[in-house]
Amino acid sequence: xxxxxxxxxxxxxxxxxxxxxxxxxxxxxxxxxxxxxxxxxxxxxxxxxxxxxxxxxxxxxxxxxxxxxxxxxxxxxxxxxxxxxxxxxxxxxxxxxxxxxxxxxxxxxxxxxxxxxxxxxxxxxxxxxxxxxxxxxxxxxxxx
Numbered sequence: 001x002x003x004x005x006x007x008x009x010x011x012x013x014x015x016x017x018x019x020x021x022x023x024x025x026x027x028x029x030x031x032x033x034x035x036x037x038x039x040x041x042x043x044x045x046x047x048x049x050x051x052x053x054x055x056x057x058x059x060x061x062x063x064x065x066x067x068x069x070x071x072x073x074x075x076x077x078x079x080x081x082x083x084x085x086x087x088x089x090x091x092x093x094x095x096x097x098x099x100x101x102x103x104x105x106x107x108x109x110x111x112x113x114x115x116x117x118x119x120x121x122x123x124x125x126x127x128x129x130x131x132x133x134x135x136x137x138x139x140x141x142x143x144x
Contacts, residue, residue, distance in 0.1 A: 014075060021070045022126050029063030030118065045113055052104045052114075060097045064090065067129070076138035085137055092132035096125045 009016065036058040037043045041051050068089050072078045078085060100121045107117040 017075045018071070018130055021067070021075050022130070025063050025067045025070065026122055026126070028066045029059045030122075032062035033059035033118075046111070047108070047114055049105060049108060052108055053101065055114075056097065056100050056104055060093065060100065064093045067093070071133055071138065076133065076140075078138050080138075088137045089133070092136055093129065095132065096128045099128060100125050 033055045034043065037047070037051070037055050040054065041047065044051065047055065068086065071089075072082075072085065103121040103124065104117055107120065
């Protein structure tokens with residue numbers, strides 16, 4: 001039984017590490033976002049479009065900085081030059097940032113509160129970030 005668990009852990013090591021790092025990234029990004037919301041706007045339950053945009057930018061910047069270094073080291077174990085990876089990482093995160101903005105604006109227009117909006121956006125962005133990181137940023141070329 002223990003050997004079977006070890007085998008599953010090894011098989012899914014990258015996904016498990018991504019879930020852990022992604023969860024920590026989410027906490028860091030949300031913490032920065034809600035701190036900015038509280039400091040700048042008094043933490044409104046129904047933020048304006050401008051407030052949503054500011055919160056998304058803070059969320060994104062904090063998340064990208066934390067995520068790049070933790071994904072590079074603990075998830076994808078990359079040894080590629082950082083100058084090669086960082087532009088691809090940032091561009092992939094720009095695409096999911098746009099997804100976050102669209103979700104926030106759409107849900108805001110529908111009157112959905114910021115907590116529900118943040119959760120839905122986080123799930124979709126989390127999945128998108130993994131796929132883009134795996135396929136475009138940290139893709140390991142198979143050696144012949």
